[in-house]
Amino acid sequence: MSVSTPLQQDEASTSSPILVRRQSRFPRIPFVGWVLIFGASAFFFPRLYTWNWWGFAPQQAILPLVQLIMFGMGLTLTTDDFARVLKRPDAVILGTIAQYSIMPFLAWFYVSLFGLEGEVAAGLILIGCCPGGVSSNVICYLARANVPLSVTFSVSTTLVAPLATPLFFKLLVGKEIHLNVPEMMLSILTMILVPVVLGLIVNQTLGRHVKRIMSILPTIAMFSICIIIAITIALARDDLMSVGLLLFAAAACHNASGYVLGYVTAYLGGMNPRDCRTVAIEVGLQNGGMATGLALHVLNSPRMALGSAVFGPWSAVTSSLLASYWNRTTKPDEQTTETELS
Secondary structure, three states: OOOOOOOOHHHHOOOOOHHHHOOOOOOOOOHHHHHHHHHHHHHHOHHHOOOOEOOEOHHHHHHHHHHHHHHHHHHOOOHHHHHHHHHOHHHHHHHHHHHHHHHHHHHHHHHHHOOOOHHHHHHHHHHHOOOOOOOHHHHHHHOOOOHHHHHHHHHHHHHHHHHHHHHHHHHHHOOOOOOOHHHHHHHHHHHHHHHHHHHHHHHHHOHHHHHHHHHHHHHHHHHHHHHHHHHHHHHOHHHHHHHHHHHHHHHHHHHHHHHHHHHHHHHHOOOOHHHHHHHHHHHHOOOHHHHHHHHHHOOOOOOOOHHHHHHHHHHHHHHHHHHHHHHHHOOOOHHHHOOOOO
């Protein structure tokens, strides 16, 4: 999708996760296009992503790829991003509560509604219990939403994830799935928080050198996301063929309801339309890479990774379309009159 939007100067100077910095250097194919290409290649040619050479299989790369994405996010953050939480704690708290109340329980509702069971059902609940997706910041930019607020939400929900994700997942899946909560907490710390903190430290200490590689971070992030999606689809291709339509329907409803309830929650909380769009995007998008990593490396279940394999590509398509719609329908004076989180 090609959308031309002038970013406000205060937003442009704001540090933000990797996908906001610059559009991908992939050839002139939108990110959604690359997701579909990788996904299709995995579905029709799964052996491209399921080989095992000398004891190494592609699925072993998922955890390092997620860590690489989160490290890149950390590289674009500064202490100012965390300081924003203190300036508008009410907005950040509302957005964080919305993230971890709306999406987990929506996942449980649609799993029950569509009759999904076992590990497939648990997979959709798992992605519902994860923090917001790493692409939410660029979607907010394209949608003329509040990018600094989006960044702050991303940081806040990520920091809460080691506690919130295992507890909500355990609550909603019950005894159907054996889960070691402390083990999952530790995995989220090493997978998500440690790389982010390391990236932040590197940016604070080697800021001038980090700027030299900023231009390639979006490419690395997008390529990593595409690889994670492809490996996930290839590993569970047969299961996807058997439950694909029901899982797709549940994931599509889950994603759409997240946008709607996120917007409504922000509106009822007294936020302006621009911030409502921000909360809607943050709530509707999920960290599929994290969900995949947990499913494969903590829960040892390719079937459970199906939730993120379906939800991730679909949410990439819907969020791009939503951003395009809001970009076209936002009044020019709306960007200059509404309050930024800065």
